[in-house]
Amino acid sequence: MGENELYQIAFHFREAIVAAKTNGEFNFRDRMHRFPGGCCDDTCDLLGFYLWGKYRIHTSQRNGYYEAEMTNHAWLITDARIIIDITGDQFYGAWKSVYVGQEVGTYKKLSRIITQDNFDIRKQSRLWDDYNIILKYLKKGVNTLPSSQHATILKQL
Template sequence: MEQLTFLVNQFRAAMEKLNPCDFDGTSLSVSKFPEACCDDSSQLLAAYLSDNGYSNAKLIRGANGGFNEELGSHVWLNLDGVHIDITSDQFNKYGYKNPPIIIAEHNDFLSSFEAQDDGIADYRIHLKKYSSPGLESDFKSCYATVLERLLARG
């Protein structure tokens, strides 16, 4: 769990230093992380985790969450029963007190959503079910940008 936590923290720190203009073609190109990019950033994180020995993270799509089911949707990962969320703090402006990163077997905030497993989260696998090669190329470019930032941190 220590290595997993290290990798997730590393990834989140890299994402925080990037701006929408650093990306192309995904929600990351129009929203400042962590705002409104939970799906795309989760798929990129899943690729990073897979490349570092943590494969098979599932993409979890949540609906109708929050205090009064006022949060329409949210996306995070589940890896062998552990929830991993790097964007839940985007909801703090609505009165939540979420940490920047959630890594837990149970989390009250995430449990408030009606959750659905959407399969393997790594964009290199996940997108093949849904999209055009152009979107896959955009994600590949975004992932390369994040990796460059991670390598720059040394």
């Protein structure tokens, strides 16, 4: 599968998360309630599970230290070494809300990078519940919000 197709999948997955968050679907104690901030590892586990289950695309999770914000960041990488990141916009600067592509720019600035398997979300009820919420919005399609509200929410994120 090419980068354009992966981008579309990632974009729609993110839109489903945004719609669920906007509609108050995530528990306020759940990290997904603050999407995209502070939940990049959970988001990777959720998207990685979706990519494998629906498309048989294997990904691993990469974690690196972002010096400019003194925090860690997580993103997915395919076996073909394509990065998939739908939470980069939690940071300032050149980060995009959805990035699918090669390891360039901001990703080369990260240090202490480790690669690990994605967590099996079926082993934790919180993540499994989040996944099923997201699936519900994916099944509804992209237009889960009125277009004016949808555009406003995406600008805020």
